[in-house]
Amino acid sequence: MTRPTPRRTVLAAALAAAAGAAAAPSALAAPAASSTAKGTGTTAGTGSGSGSGTGSGSARGAARVDYHGWTTYTDWRSGAANGARAVAGARAGVVIGAPAGVTDYTDPHTGRTATWEYATWTSPVRKPATPASEVVASWNARTPAGTWIQIELLGTYTDGKDTPWYVLGRWAAGDADIRRTSVDDQTDGRSTIWTDTLSIDDTTGGLRLASYRLRLTLHRKPGSDSTPTVWRLGAMASDLPDRFTVPASTPGPAAGRELKVPRYSQNIHVGQYPEYDNGGEAWCSPTSSQMVLEFWGRKPTEEDLAWVKPEYADPQVCHAARHTFDYQYEGCGNWPFNAAYAATYRDMQGIITRLGSLNDVEKLIRAGIPVITSQSFLEEELDGAGYGTAGHLMCVAGFTAGGDVIANDPASDSNDAVRRVYKRRQFENIWLRTKRYGADGKVRSGTGGVAYLYWPARPTASQARALRELGIR
Numbered sequence: 001m002t003r004p005t006p007r008r009t010v011l012a013a014a015l016a017a018a019a020g021a022a023a024a025p026s027a028l029a030a031p032a033a034s035s036t037a038k039g040t041g042t043t044a045g046t047g048s049g050s051g052s053g054t055g056s057g058s059a060r061g062a063a064r065v066d067y068h069g070w071t072t073y074t075d076w077r078s079g080a081a082n083g084a085r086a087v088a089g090a091r092a093g094v095v096i097g098a099p100a101g102v103t104d105y106t107d108p109h110t111g112r113t114a115t116w117e118y119a120t121w122t123s124p125v126r127k128p129a130t131p132a133s134e135v136v137a138s139w140n141a142r143t144p145a146g147t148w149i150q151i152e153l154l155g156t157y158t159d160g161k162d163t164p165w166y167v168l169g170r171w172a173a174g175d176a177d178i179r180r181t182s183v184d185d186q187t188d189g190r191s192t193i194w195t196d197t198l199s200i201d202d203t204t205g206g207l208r209l210a211s212y213r214l215r216l217t218l219h220r221k222p223g224s225d226s227t228p229t230v231w232r233l234g235a236m237a238s239d240l241p242d243r244f245t246v247p248a249s250t251p252g253p254a255a256g257r258e259l260k261v262p263r264y265s266q267n268i269h270v271g272q273y274p275e276y277d278n279g280g281e282a283w284c285s286p287t288s289s290q291m292v293l294e295f296w297g298r299k300p301t302e303e304d305l306a307w308v309k310p311e312y313a314d315p316q317v318c319h320a321a322r323h324t325f326d327y328q329y330e331g332c333g334n335w336p337f338n339a340a341y342a343a344t345y346r347d348m349q350g351i352i353t354r355l356g357s358l359n360d361v362e363k364l365i366r367a368g369i370p371v372i373t374s375q376s377f378l379e380e381e382l383d384g385a386g387y388g389t390a391g392h393l394m395c396v397a398g399f400t401a402g403g404d405v406i407a408n409d410p411a412s413d414s415n416d417a418v419r420r421v422y423k424r425r426q427f428e429n430i431w432l433r434t435k436r437y438g439a440d441g442k443v444r445s446g447t448g449g450v451a452y453l454y455w456p457a458r459p460t461a462s463q464a465r466a467l468r469e470l471g472i473r
Contacts, residue, residue, distance in 0.1 A: 070123055134199050196335050283321050353453060
């Protein structure tokens with residue numbers, strides 16, 4: 001059975017109409033002064049190999065995917081602060097120092113207007129090795145009660161003109177102060193924000209983003225001593241070619257290795273919590289996130305789960321759905337919100353990026369890091385799945401001796417049925433392609449290798465090395 005199209009997959013159809021959309025809303029706070037200093041970063045290619053170092057290319061030519069994160073004390077000192085300050089320590093970050101001012105925010109999902117103190121931090125300019133057609137940001141933060149953050153992006157096109165300051169998310173770990181939300185109807189007629197992704201509207205003319213800056217606005221209740229702490233802020237900028245098929249990779253060093261990732265079914269939650277999109281197929285993303293978090297030994301406390309109905313199995317999956325829910329998107333599939341949820345757990349971090357092949361996944365599996373992948377396919381394109389989908393998340397837990405994919409697929413009728421083995425060639429193609437045919441025969445978009453990566457703040461040497469090889473620090 002082909003599953004209903006989730007909201008995020010309207011992207012491909014909507015791009016053609018983007019030029020007529022409304023202009024982006026203004027930011028809550030005025031922009032901080034910009035800085036053109038470059039931070040350290042690495043760049044990954046889309047072939048089986050990947051390069052590292054700012055501006056470097058992969059073994060197959062110029063890099064097409066660039067993830068860059070600001071995480072160190074030096075990184076935070078390199079940005080432009082307006083009321084924010086960098087803090088050192090085992091996990092450096094940025095916090096509110098002396099607030100820059102106050103602002104009112106009316107929550108569109110509750111109608112409540114409240115006044116907040118705020119401070120801003122603006123990153124240095126980041127110039128990817130290859131100008132980008134898409135950018136997805138992600139962040140890791142702590143937001144105590146009475147605090148929240150906003151993430152924005154200002155891009156510069158290859159013709160020298162700037163985008164507006166686009167809002168990429170208004171986020172808090174909880175839902176008592178604000179409703180975490182993406183922001184619709186942001187476009188300048190040349191690029192558009194689709195939930196969590198900035199996309200160039202028409203890539204055929206050669207227009208791309210040559211560079212970007214990210215801005216954090218940290219909020220707290222007036223007079224409070226509390227502050228959000230942001231430990232990681234980054235973005236994945238990419239420019240992938242249109243492709244219905246991708247080259248096949250050869251099984252690598254992770255053949256025969258399987259990580260012991262817990263198995264949870266999303267389907268046993270059908271009909272649960274309609275306010276969080278009704279369980280079932282809508283919960284593939286938080287279910288996958290929860291599996292990986294528990295692989296790392298992190299899970300909610302009994303107190304955290306006290307709100308869940310006691311008759312529901314695996315209440316931690318319900319908890320993950322609630323805490324990844326995007327009130328504008330009306331679903332749990334916002335990619336950065338899932339990474340941010342993962343990082344709310346002790347000493348965890350998470351990012352959204354694109355990987356180039358299953359060989360990249362094998363590097364991570366060999367180092368002990370499971371990978372959550374996003375893909376869409378017809379039922380006949382993935383033997384053994386038993387369903388088709390316009391968008392689905394699952395966890396790669398390992399590889400068979402022959403190199404086929406061992407996946408924890410939450411689209412299963414029980415926890416025991418979650419472990420699947422999928423043919424390598426089929427899996428790799430449905431994950432990496434950027435174009436596909438839908439059940440109606442029309443051309444649709446593919447995710448181009450999108451992956452969630454979650455790992456400890458202090459990884460082992462082999463884990464850190466594997467991440468560096470893929471352009472992640």
